[in-house]
Amino acid sequence: MANTKSAKKAERQATRRTAVNKSRRSAMRGTVRKVEEAIASGDKAAAAAALKVAEPSLVRTAQKGVLHPRTASRKVSRLTQRVKAMA
Incomplete structure (x- = not known):
């Protein structure tokens, strides 16, 4: 349980960020x-x-810090390969 004023604020912010990140x-x-x-x-x-x-x-989620940039890049690359392979 948060005791200090700053810890309480950090808890509120973390809760809010978690909700936003889950949505993204x-x-x-x-x-x-x-x-x-x-x-x-x-x-x-x-x-x-x-x-x-x-x-x-994918790029936007990486920029916002939800995904690691290389993870987003890898996912884009693999999806692009799979779409191009369709003939």
């Missing part, structure tokens, strides 16, 4: 899932369109 992470995962579903269905046009939405989402 959830939205990012949703965009990635849409790309994966389009790849699984075999629809290259839909996969490319979904990737176009997912890429900025």
Whole structure:
């Protein structure tokens, strides 16, 4: 339990940041899932369109500190490879 004024404030901030980060992470995962579903269905046009939405989402979450930048880069790279491999 927080005793000092600064510790109480830090607790409030951490709670608020956690909620924001959960929301961002959830939205990012949703965009990635849409790309994966389009790849699984075999629809290259839909996969490319979904990737176009997912890429900025991944980069944004990395910029906000929710994901590590290299993790975001790796995810974008692998999704792009999978979409390009569809023929």
